[in-house]
Amino acid sequence: MNERTPTGPPHPADDVTHHVGYLIKRAQAALRAAMDKVLRAHGLTVPQYSTLELLALRPGLSNADLARATFVTRQSGNVVLRGLQDAGLITRPATADHGRARPTHLTEEGHRRLAAVREAVYAVEQRMVDAIPPQRLPALLTDLERLAAALEE
Amino acid sequence: MNERTPTGPPHPADDVTHHVGYLIKRAQAALRAAMDKVLRAHGLTVPQYSTLELLALRPGLSNADLARATFVTRQSGNVVLRGLQDAGLITRPATADHGRARPTHLTEEGHRRLAAVREAVYAVEQRMVDAIPPQRLPALLTDLERLAAALEE
DNA sequence: GGCGGCATGTCAAAATACTGACATGAACGA
C-alpha cells in the first residue's frame, strides 16, 4: 500500500527502519528464511541444524547447554533433542552419570547429515559475507559481539 | 556442562559461535529479551510496539504492509492488530475504500502509549550503540543493510 | 467485456515456543 513516508525523512535516525535494532531483526529474519529454505530439502529445521552444529563443535553438551546456545528455553530445546533422537542423529544416555545432565553426542548418521547440509548452509553465509567489503568483516564481527554482550549484561 | 571445545579452536572461523549468522542471532535474541523486559511494564509486546512505531512513521499501512515490515506472516500480523485494536491504540475502517486493504491509523491513545514507552526502548538501543566505537556505527548500519539485502534477493 | 495473474484478508489446523511448576541431584556453608 503506502510505502513512502508522508512527511519525508528529516534525518536517517528518525526512521525506525534505519535503527540498529531494526536492521538486526531484518538481517536475522532474512537469514532465518534463507536457512529454512535450504534446510527443508534435507528434512531439518533451523534449531535442529544449530543443535547439530553445536554438538559437532562441543560433544557432550547437555540439553540446558544447548538451549542456552540456541537461545531457546530448556523445554523447547528438549523437543528439538527428542526430534533429533527419533531421527537417529544424536544419542543421550538413559541415565546421567554425574548430576541430572545427560551429555548428548552425535551418531554416525548425525555426522553424515551435518556434513551433507553444511555446504548449502555455508553458501548462505557466504552470500552474506560477500555482500560487504572483506576488510570490514572483522570489525563487523567484534561489533556484533559487543552489541550482544552489552544487552546480556 | 562442558563449555570448552575439546580440540581447541584452530581458527576463529571454525567455531560456529563466531560466524556472522550466529552473532546476528545472538544479538537479536539479546535485543528481544531486553525489549520484552522493558515493554512488559507498559503492557506491550515487541510485535505490538514495532507495529505502533511503524504506524507512527507511515500512517495508513495495511495489515499486509505491517506484517512484511515486522517480519511475520499476515496471519500473525492480524492477531497483533486485533490486540492493538482491542486496546484502543489503533483504528481500522470496517470497510476498505479501494481494494481489500484497510488502512490502519494510531488513535490518540496509541500516540500517547508510544510516546510513553519510547524513552525506555530507546535506552535499550542506546546501550547497544554505546558498546561500539562511534565512528564505526555508520559502517555497521550499512553492512547490516547489505547483509539483509543479499539474502532477500 | 472477459480472463488470468496477483495481492489482500481471513479461517482452520498444526507446529512451535513459552510460562509456571515440580522433583531430583550436587555443591556449599553453618
Added chain:
DNA sequence: TCGTTCATGTCAGTATTTTGACATGCCGCC
C-alpha cells in the same frame, strides 16, 4: 550432618506463529 541454594530434566497448560487453503477485489491484457 543438615539445610540452603542452585542447576537440571520434565510435565502440563497456554500463547504465539506458522502452513495451507479459500474468497474477494484490483489490474493488465486479449
